[in-house]
Amino acid sequence: MKMWLADSPARRTSCRLQFWLPLLFALWASPVRAASPVQLAQEAELNRLRGEVANQVQLSAYDLVDELVVGWKTDPVFDEATPVVLAGVTVPVGLGTGMAALLENHIAAVLAENPSTHVQLVHCPTCTAVVVHSDAEATVVSRGIDDPAVLAQLGTDTGKHALFIDIEAEGTWLVLRARLTRLTPDLPIVWSRTIASSTSTPALLRASSDLKSAADAREDYLAALHDRGPLTIPVRLGVRAYAAPTDSSGVTVPPFIWLQTGVEMGATDARAWTSSVLVGISFIPQAYQGLMAQARVSRLVTGRTRSLSRPDLYLFLGGAIMTVWGPATAPFQADLLTADDLITSLDGDPPRTTLGTLQIGLDLRLGNRIGLSTFFETIPDRNQSENFGTYTRILGLGFQSFGTEVTFCF
Amino acid sequence: MIIVILGLLFLPTLIHKDPAPGMTMSRTRSRTLECERITAEVASQRYPGKVQPSRPRGEYLERSALVCAERLVRPGLREDRDEAILSSLQALVADLTSSAVDLHPELASRTWLVEAFYPSAPVSAKLSFATKNALVERGLLVSDRTPTLSAGDVDVLTRMPPEQAYPAACRRYNDNGSMGAEHALLAIVSRDPRETILHAGLCADGQWSWLK
Numbered sequence: 029m030k031m032w033l034a035d036s037p038a039r040r041t042s043c044r045l046q047f048w049l050p051l052l053f054a055l056w057a058s059p060v061r062a063a064s065p066v067q068l069a070q071e072a073e074l075n076r077l078r079g080e081v082a083n084q085v086q087l088s089a090y091d092l093v094d095e096l097v098v099g100w101k102t103d104p105v106f107d108e109a110t111p112v113v114l115a116g117v118t119v120p121v122g123l124g125t126g127m128a129a130l131l132e133n134h135i136a137a138v139l140a141e142n143p144s145t146h147v148q149l150v151h152c153p154t155c156t157a158v159v160v161h162s163d164a165e166a167t168v169v170s171r172g173i174d175d176p177a178v179l180a181q182l183g184t185d186t187g188k189h190a191l192f193i194d195i196e197a198e199g200t201w202l203v204l205r206a207r208l209t210r211l212t213p214d215l216p217i218v219w220s221r222t223i224a225s226s227t228s229t230p231a232l233l234r235a236s237s238d239l240k241s242a243a244d245a246r247e248d249y250l251a252a253l254h255d256r257g258p259l260t261i262p263v264r265l266g267v268r269a270y271a272a273p274t275d276s277s278g279v280t281v282p283p284f285i286w287l288q289t290g291v292e293m294g295a296t297d298a299r300a301w302t303s304s305v306l307v308g309i310s311f312i313p314q315a316y317q318g319l320m321a322q323a324r325v326s327r328l329v330t331g332r333t334r335s336l337s338r339p340d341l342y343l344f345l346g347g348a349i350m351t352v353w354g355p356a357t358a359p360f361q362a363d364l365l366t367a368d369d370l371i372t373s374l375d376g377d378p379p380r381t382t383l384g385t386l387q388i389g390l391d392l393r394l395g396n397r398i399g400l401s402t403f404f405e406t407i408p409d410r411n412q413s414e415n416f417g418t419y420t421r422i423l424g425l426g427f428q429s430f431g432t433e434v435t436f437c438f
Numbered sequence: 439m440i441i442v443i444l445g446l447l448f449l450p451t452l453i454h455k456d457p458a459p460g461m462t463m464s465r466t467r468s469r470t471l472e473c474e475r476i477t478a479e480v481a482s483q484r485y486p487g488k489v490q491p492s493r494p495r496g497e498y499l500e501r502s503a504l505v506c507a508e509r510l511v512r513p514g515l516r517e518d519r520d521e522a523i524l525s526s527l528q529a530l531v532a533d534l535t536s537s538a539v540d541l542h543p544e545l546a547s548r549t550w551l552v553e554a555f556y557p558s559a560p561v562s563a564k565l566s567f568a569t570k571n572a573l574v575e576r577g578l579l580v581s582d583r584t585p586t587l588s589a590g591d592v593d594v595l596t597r598m599p600p601e602q603a604y605p606a607a608c609r610r611y612n613d614n615g616s617m618g619a620e621h622a623l624l625a626i627v628s629r630d631p632r633e634t635i636l637h638a639g640l641c642a643d644g645q646w647s648w649l650k
Contacts, residue, residue, distance in 0.1 A: 085510060118567075121524060121560050122516045166588060174584065190582075191600040194567045197510035200472045207582075215582035216549070217444040222528070226507055243551045250486060337488055 034234065081229040085120065085202060086127060089195050090134050091242075092204035094234045096193075097138045098241045100145035103197055105208060105219045109143070111150040112208070115173045115190035120197040135193065141236045146313050147191070154179060155190070155211075177213040189218070201226055258297075264288040264306065266433035268405065270359075271417035281416065284352070286310045286320065292437070298333035299396070302326045302342070308350075316354035326391060334396065342391040344403070353380035359415040383407050385429070388422070399435035443510075457506045469513060473506040481505065522634035527568050534638040535572040537649045538624050545622045546640055549579045551608050554626040556636075565626050565636070573624070585616040585623060600629060604639055605646035614646030619643060 044357055056141020101193035114135065119127040139147055154172045156327045161168045161178040172179045173190050207220040234245055266288065270281035290306030303325050324346030334340050352360060360381040404427035410416055418426035457470040481489040481503035489503050511521065513567070523530065539546065550573050554565035575582045591610045595603045604625065611617040623641035638649040 099647070118560070118563065121512065121520060121558075122511060146589050166586070169584070173580070192567065194564060196524060196527060196564055196568075200507035200509055201528075202510060203528060205567050207571060207574070209582045214549070214585075217570060217574055217580045217582055220571045222568075222571050222575070224528075293643075294552070332490060 034165075040190060045339045062328060065185055077172070084411075085123065085197065086130060086197075088202045089119070089127070089131055089132045089204070091234070092133055092195065092202065092225055093131065093193075094236070094239055095223050095225075096204060096206055096221065097135075097145055098141055098239050099221065100147055101142055101239060104144070104146045106146040109146050109148045110188055112147050112189045112191050113152045113155050113173065113211070114149055115156065115209075116194075118194045121200075125195075129363055131193070131195070133432070138236045138239070149191075150253050173211070174215075176215065180213075200223075204415065258294050260292045260294075260437045261289065262292050262304065262306065262399070262435045262437050264308075264399075264433050264435040266308075266401075266431055268431040270429050270430045271419050273359075273415050273417050280314060281357050282315065284310055284316065285312065286318070288322065290322075298328075299340075300328045300334075301333055307349035310352070312354075312356070314354075315356040317358075318350055318352035318354075320348050322349075323386070334393075340393045340396075342393065344387070344389055344391055344401075346387040346403075348385045348387065348390075348405075349382070350385065351380065351382040357378075357381055360410070361415070383409060386425075387431075388427075388433070391435075397437050399433070399437065401433045401435065403431050403433075404429060405429035457504070466513070469511050471506045472509060473504055475502055475504050477502055517558070518633070519634055520558055523556075523561060523636065525565065527564065530636055531565070531568040531572045534626060534636065534650060535569060535576065535624070538640055539576055539578065539639055541571075541649060542622075542640060542642070545640075546578065548620055548622040548642070549581050551581055551583060551585060551617070551621055551623045552626070553584065553623060556626070556628045557631065569624065569626055581621075585611045585621075586614075587611070587616070588614065599626075604641075608641035608643045608646035611641060617641065617644075 034079035114132060117128045117132050117135070119131065136149055139145060139149055152172075157172055159168075159170060159172045159175070161175070168175055168178060170178070188211060190209045190211055192207050192209065196203050196205075198325050201224045203222060203224045205220070205222050208218050210216050210218050218230065234240060240248070257387060264287070266286045268284045268286065270283070272280045286308040287310070288306040290304060292302055292304035295301040295303075304323065306322045306324075306375055308318075308320040310316065310320070324344045326342040326344040328334060328340055329343050330339075330341045358379045361379060385405045385407050387403045387405045389401055391399050391401035393399045404420060404422075406425050406427045407413075407416070407429070408425070410428065414427040416426075418428055420427050457463065458471050458473050459465040476484070478489060478492050478497075478501040482491040484505075485503075492501070509525070513521070515521075516524070552569045552573070554562040554567050554569070556562040556565055567620060570582070572582050587607065587610055591607070591614075595607050595610075598606060604627070606621070611623065617623060621642070625639040625641065627637045627639055629637050640647050640649055
């Protein structure tokens with residue numbers, strides 16, 4: 029029978045198939061086939077996408093964990109410090125286990141920084157390991173944490189509770205689900221919570237040592253962006269350049285550097301209108317010194333309220349009174365000044381001049397913390413003076429000075 | 439003149455950012471967005487600084503905001519069926535648990551067990567997790583315990599068609615003492631690989647009933 033089969037055509041065909049089928053299967057399943065360029069490219073693209081998504085999701089997931097821990101701080105589940113096993117952290121399907129490891133670390137870090145949660149993480153390798161237990165009734169293969177009766181028989185000193193955390197991407201929402209299970213044979217769930225965060229919400233990036241609720245963090249965020257009260261204290265560094273006189277024999281006024289500070293006030297929280305009063309000092313040894321008082325009224329021109337997300341541009345009108353003295357301030361005198369006048373004046377007292385000015389300009393504010401402004405200034409009393417040229421004329425008024433400033437608000 | 443005409447032609451696409459597919463938005467990109475229209479008041483609260491609040495004396499035009507957010511997981515990253523289930527997981531489990539609890543108020547005092555039968559193990563675990571949380575949030579007693587069957591039971595049950603297997607498994611849970619009179623089991627079941635909805639079955643006192 030055996031010989032007949034071996035010699036028969038059917039047997040020969042069978043032998044051929046027995047030889048070729050495993051070979052074909054081996055070739056089909058071989059790494060050579062798995063590593064085809066198209067498949068490799070697809071896998072690489074998929075891994076790149078997974079990495080990109082995981083990067084975006086990670087901060088939001090941290091945010092949800094922070095919110096969970098804040099909830100435990102304000103409303104603890106346990107009255108006293110309770111050992112809890114971190115039984116499982118699962119991440120959105122498709123994002124791999126690297127993110128799970130990051131999340132586990134973050135959960136442990138935040139809980140360690142916040143002992144008032146009364147959740148005390150403990151290490152229990154046997155709880156998370158797969159345990160095989162056999163007795164007269166059955167053989168049970170399970171994670172230790174899923175069958176605490178088995179763990180009890182094994183004499184493992186487990187934590188009293190198990191914490192399970194699951195994070196899933198549901199459309200545009202990232203949802204965190206958490207539950208605490210008491211490690212008794214009945215495994216009752218003693219607490220659970222579901223928290224969601226939209227993708228359009230930026231992560232709050234809270235410090236784990238000083239956790240705040242999302243509502244409090246948002247209030248702080250708005251307060252920081254809106255204002256820190258109606259008053260701010262600006263510190264301003266500015267330079268005023270003066271136009272060269274039309275007469276070539278005249279002496280050009282040197283640029284004046286001013287350091288100013290004072291008070292700025294917003295009429296409302298919108299800060300559409302603001303006013304400021306500042307005093308300033310200017311001091312360049314051997315050249316000039318000066319004092320000034322300045323007032324400005326500013327109007328927001330890029331909206332009705334100050335923006336929280338983009339720079340604001342103000343148009344301002346202002347006036348200043350300044351008194352300057354020193355050798356370099358001679359051109360502020362009303363009469364035409366020449367180089368000969370300067371030489372003859374060196375022996376006497378340095379000239380002192382008091383001026384009133386009017387300004388118009390633009391002030392670009394970044395988050396009400398930093399301002400960059402530029403303006404034209406006129407000295408009405410010196411409008412006909414030949415010691416100054418003019419940069420521009422508005423309504424017949426010559427603007428002899430051009431200034432730029434940097435402001436830091438506190 | 440030609441520049442003006444071309445400018446007028448493209449003006450609508452420049453001044454209006456629309457999430458609908460068109461010249462500036464591909465269909466693929468549009469599909470990654472989920473949009474919601476909200477009132478200007480709500481928008482100014484949610485996005486201060488980006489949307490201005492209404493004037494105290496009203497507006498000349500009725501304003502609203504269309505808020506579009508990108509899906510966290512791009513299409514193609516997960517199996518289509520898994521994506522359909524997971525993207526509406528919260529709504530799905532809320533629907534299934536409410537049907538279980540509302541249809542059987544007499545079981546409210548029992549301890550609920552949950553099992554999910556779905557081809558993918560990670561998705562199945564997530565279904566189970568979400569269902570347990572939904573039941574706890576409804577004030578029910580829920581356990582993490584899973585009822586067990588012997589190897590012989592599993593061998594027999596896997597040979598049976600689903601409409602017989604689930605009731606038989608329920609009877610076996612009751613007979614082998616895995617479930618008692620104080621327990622109720624809510625099973626989340628995917629019955630057909632082609633459908634993106636889930637079914638719910640209830641096992642109590644050895645009796646199986648389909649809820650949805």
